[in-house]
Amino acid sequence: MQTFEEVLTQFHSFLESATYLDVVPCRWGYVRLFNEGDPINFNAILCRTPQELYTALANDLETEIQVSLGID
Template sequence: MQSFEDVLREFEDFLQTASYLEVLPCRWGYVRLFNEGAPINFYAVLCRTPQELYDTLENDLAIEKEVQNPQRD
């Protein structure tokens, strides 16, 4: 089973380059903040387990890849 630190290490490059994302520890686990635009407007997701954090970041990364390389029909 992965720890929170393992998950953060796995997504380290993505988190370094995604200036609109921030992941912070809190008393209940970790919070993933997503800045939806100016002025600062955050959408927060509480991740109580490493798996929840992994799933959230995996989804964020998949969306990022889709935005950068949209599939054309």
């Protein structure tokens, strides 16, 4: 079982480069924030376990790769 810190380490470079995405700690786990446009319009997901955070970030990374490759 991974810890939150291990998940954040695994996705570190992606989180640094994705200026529209942030992950912040809270009392219930971590919150993944996704800015959906200008002006700022956040979509938030509460991740109560490291697995939930991993899944959210893996989905975001997969979407980023598909967009960069022009895949719908």
